[in-house]
Amino acid sequence: MTMPGNSAPAALHAPIDARDRPPSSVYGPVAWMRANLFNGWLSSGVTILFGYLIIRAAIGFVDWGFLNAIWTVPALPNGNPDPATCRAVRGTGACWAAVGDKWRFITFGRYPYDQQWRPGICIALFLSLYVMSAMRQFWRKELAFIWLGILTLIGVLMWGGVLGLRYVPQDEWGGLPITLILATFGLAFAFPLAVFVALGRRSTQMPAVKLICVLYVELIRGVPLVALLFMASVMLPLFLPSGMNIDKLLRAQIAIILFVGAYVAEVIRGGLQALPKGQAEAADALGLSYWQKTMRITLPQALRLVIPPLVNTFIGFFKDTSLVLIIGIFDLLTSGKTAMSDPTWQGSSTEIYIVMAIVYFGFCFAMSTYSRSVERKLDSAHNR
Amino acid sequence: MAEEAPAIVLDKVNKWYGTMHVLRDVTMNVAQKERVVVCGPSGSGKSTMIRCINRLEVHQEGRIVVDGTELTDDLRALDTIRREVGMVFQSFNLFPHLTILENCTLAPISVRKMPKAEAEELAMDFLRKVKIPEQAKKYPGQLSGGQQQRVAIARALCMKPKIMLFDEPTSALDPEMIKEVLDTMVSLADSGMTMVCVTHEMGFARMVADRVVFMDRGEIVESGTPTRMFEDPQTDRLKLFLSQILRGH
Numbered sequence: 001m002t003m004p005g006n007s008a009p010a011a012l013h014a015p016i017d018a019r020d021r022p023p024s025s026v027y028g029p030v031a032w033m034r035a036n037l038f039n040g041w042l043s044s045g046v047t048i049l050f051g052y053l054i055i056r057a058a059i060g061f062v063d064w065g066f067l068n069a070i071w072t073v074p075a076l077p078n079g080n081p082d083p084a085t086c087r088a089v090r091g092t093g094a095c096w097a098a099v100g101d102k103w104r105f106i107t108f109g110r111y112p113y114d115q116q117w118r119p120g121i122c123i124a125l126f127l128s129l130y131v132m133s134a135m136r137q138f139w140r141k142e143l144a145f146i147w148l149g150i151l152t153l154i155g156v157l158m159w160g161g162v163l164g165l166r167y168v169p170q171d172e173w174g175g176l177p178i179t180l181i182l183a184t185f186g187l188a189f190a191f192p193l194a195v196f197v198a199l200g201r202r203s204t205q206m207p208a209v210k211l212i213c214v215l216y217v218e219l220i221r222g223v224p225l226v227a228l229l230f231m232a233s234v235m236l237p238l239f240l241p242s243g244m245n246i247d248k249l250l251r252a253q254i255a256i257i258l259f260v261g262a263y264v265a266e267v268i269r270g271g272l273q274a275l276p277k278g279q280a281e282a283a284d285a286l287g288l289s290y291w292q293k294t295m296r297i298t299l300p301q302a303l304r305l306v307i308p309p310l311v312n313t314f315i316g317f318f319k320d321t322s323l324v325l326i327i328g329i330f331d332l333l334t335s336g337k338t339a340m341s342d343p344t345w346q347g348s349s350t351e352i353y354i355v356m357a358i359v360y361f362g363f364c365f366a367m368s369t370y371s372r373s374v375e376r377k378l379d380s381a382h383n384r
Numbered sequence: 385m386a387e388e389a390p391a392i393v394l395d396k397v398n399k400w401y402g403t404m405h406v407l408r409d410v411t412m413n414v415a416q417k418e419r420v421v422v423c424g425p426s427g428s429g430k431s432t433m434i435r436c437i438n439r440l441e442v443h444q445e446g447r448i449v450v451d452g453t454e455l456t457d458d459l460r461a462l463d464t465i466r467r468e469v470g471m472v473f474q475s476f477n478l479f480p481h482l483t484i485l486e487n488c489t490l491a492p493i494s495v496r497k498m499p500k501a502e503a504e505e506l507a508m509d510f511l512r513k514v515k516i517p518e519q520a521k522k523y524p525g526q527l528s529g530g531q532q533q534r535v536a537i538a539r540a541l542c543m544k545p546k547i548m549l550f551d552e553p554t555s556a557l558d559p560e561m562i563k564e565v566l567d568t569m570v571s572l573a574d575s576g577m578t579m580v581c582v583t584h585e586m587g588f589a590r591m592v593a594d595r596v597v598f599m600d601r602g603e604i605v606e607s608g609t610p611t612r613m614f615e616d617p618q619t620d621r622l623k624l625f626l627s628q629i630l631r632g633h
Contacts, residue, residue: 281440282477286491286543287466296490301481 068093072100083344090347098348099355102339106352109174109335115166118157119177125150125157126180134370147188154181170249174330176359178249182321182331186256187314193257194264199294201269213265220262225323228255233327252324260317267309271302304378311371315364322360332356389452391416391547391578392437397446399432406432407443408603414547419579421589421610424599425625430582433599434549437580438469451546467495470540474552476532478524484511484535485520488542496543503542510538514568530561534568541572548572550581584629586614598622 025031037047068089076082086095099106107123108116129150132138138146158177161167200206200213220228232255233248240246275298283293303310322333330338336356340349392414399407406429414420422430435441436448439455439462448455450465478487488507492498498506511517514534516527524532533553540548550569554562566588573579573592583589589596590610597607600621606613617623 276475276477278473278475278477279479282471282473282479284440285438285466285469285471285473286539287463287495288491289463289495292494296494297479301479304481 064092065094070095070097073097081344083346086345086348094351095345095348096351098345099351102342102345102352103355105175105339106332106336106355107175109178109330109338110172111174111177112166112168112172115160115168118160118165118168119173119175122154122157122177123180125154126177126184129184130366151185151188170247173249175335176332178324178329178331179321179333181249182253182256182324183318185253186260186317186321189257190260190264193261194268195299197261197265198268198272201265202272216258217262217265220258221266225256225259225320226326228259229323229327231255248327249329252327252329256317256321256324259320260313263313263317264310267306267313268302270309271304271306272298274305275301307371307375307378311367315367318363318367319360332359388416390414390449391418391451392580393447393449394433394437395447395449397433397436397443397448399429399436399441399443399445406602407436408601410446410599410602410604412597412604412607414578414580417576417578419573419577419592419594420581420597421593421595422580422582422597422599423584423586423589423625424605425628427601428599429602430599431551434551434580434582437547437549438466438471440471467543468546469549470543470545470547471549472533472536472540472551472553474555476524476529476536476556478532478536478539480524483521483523484516484527487524487535488539491539492542507538507542510541511535513541513571514538515564528561529557530564533557533561533565537565537568537572547578547580550579550583552582552584554583554585586610586629590614598625600625 038044070086070089070093073081073083073085081097081101083095083097086097089095104113104116108119111119129147132146133143156162157165158173158181159168159170197213197216200209201217203210203213229252232251236246236251279297279301280293283297288297322331324331325334325337328334333356336352339345340352390413392412394410394412397407397410398405408429410429410433412420422434424430432441436443436455437450443455451468453461453465455461455465478484479490482490485504485507488510489500489503492503492506493500508517508520511520514537516531516534516538519527519531519535524535527535537553553569554565557565562585566585569579569581569588570592579592581588581593593610595607596610596613598605598613598619598621606617606619606622613622614626617626
């Protein structure tokens with residue numbers, strides 16, 4: 001707390017003198033290692049054992065993944081790659097040539113080969129959308145229109161049928177664009193839904209709304225996502241009139257939105273619950289309406305409180321989109337698994353799994369890094 | 385007092401929390417420009433009473449009329465009243481995610497639909513009056529308790545209320561900061577504001593109050609001018625209360 005006219009004597013806050021610094025036996029890397037790694041016989045023993053295991057594993061991985069790895073293979077007379085060299089090193093070296101040959105299938109699934117630049121652009125559009133949304137200077141009303149514009153553009157590119165683009169039906173889409181579509185639309189719709197459900201569940205004035213919100217959350221949370229996806233893909237068509245056919249991807253998308261919405265709603269409700277009651281009372285006493293109070297006072301503070309669990313939910317859900325595999329939607333994981341079943345590259349599933357893990361990790365790690373930086377920024381800005 | 389309608393009327397107000405009877409037939413009038421100090425032991429219902437005046441708590445029986453408008457379930461009446469009644473809380477309740485200036489301008493802009501520039505000018509005026517205009521760009525967390533409470537007073541005044549309610553405004557403050565807040569309240573009293581103030585600061589009561597109301601166990605036990613109340617308490621309960629708080633000082 002800074003208080004003009006009431007500050008402590010200057011000497012208290014003066015920088016530490018060089019001679020006052022602790023000696024290297026209690027401060028610095030050597031002291032840290034002694035305190036944390038070699039603190040007694042048992043600790044030293046465990047450190048050495050695990051150090052050995054880690055180094056052994058690292059050496060094994062470098063051997064397999066780099067030194068003995070096959071990066072390219074020659075082509076057969078018929079133009080197909082010749083996997084013979086890969087088969088020769090199986091078990092001792094990685095066959096990255098399989099990934100090199102299959103990466104377009106893994107990324108774009110069964111999308112027509114000559115049209116794959118379209119989903120390629122879509123991926124770039126998604127990424128730029130994420131980057132833009134993450135930057136504070138873009139946090140204004142226009143961002144909503146940018147989202148709308150880019151998502152429309154992505155729809156046009158994926159489907160085609162206009163502007164001279166060839167029409168590509170949805171069941172030919174696949175790979176990373178599907179994962180990004182499910183995740184992005186999932187979040188974009190689940191989040192506002194969740195806000196309303198969280199507010200509704202706390203409503204004291206409207207018991208009917210509250211009941212609906214409670215039922216929604218409890219019903220959805222009580223069912224695994226897999227079951228929800230099955231219902232959306234198998235059961236829902238049975239209930240619809242025969243002529244009506246909702247796109248399979250859309251049905252999965254709705255199931256995911258409903259599922260994530262319930263979880264995010266509970267996270268947001270937790271944040272609202274954690275706010276001191278005085279905040280809402282002060283807003284009431286100033287005469288703010290319910291929506292003014294919610295949008296300006298309680299919700300912004302609640303969301304800030306729940307950034308860590310919110311990001312946790314988002315990350316979990318990003319990976320959960322891969323569950324659409326079981327209803328035959330061609331997301332990144334499905335197309336990766338299909339690529340593994342190619343007889344040419346039999347036995348190269350580890351390599352493909354590793355690449356897919358890196359892609360998933362990249363997105364999730366970016367989310368958690370970003371959330372930590374937002375938390376830090378908000379903390380220092382408000383000095384709480 | 386006879387020619388002007390009272391600012392606040394409480395008529396046989398009763399309130400229960402579950403089965404606990406927290407306000408018992410509370411009847412009190414506050415005249416325009418009158419300054420009333422409410423005191424009493426903790427749990428006596430004084431905070432509950434003051435919070436009923438702007439309906440942060442809902443009373444179950446009796447009438448409360450504020451500035452000519454009766455408090456009912458009618459939301460429009462409630463909006464009118466909350467616009468005219470400012471409140472200062474024990475725990476300041478500033479909005480930590482908004483700057484000091486934004487704390488002060490939020491309600492005038494969104495409730496009174498005041499243009500932003502005008503609201504900021506008004507806010508700076510009041511921040512100067514509470515003697516902290518230089519903190520306008522900071523966040524509440526960067527201010528001391530006393531400063532925060534003065535901002536809270538300025539924030540309430542920015543709505544240009546006719547009546548100000550203070551709910552133990554100095555109880556959460558360190559002793560050396562109480563004076564700066566009380567000074568602000570004294571100068572507010574001097575400006576002719578109608579004030580109802582729950583406080584244990586008897587010096588403040590002596591200096592500014594037209595009337596002191598003593599509450600105990602949910603009812604008004606005794607009321608009168610500060611001098612009469614402190615020097616010639618009529619009831620045993622007030623005598624006991626005074627002896628207890630005076631021992632503490």
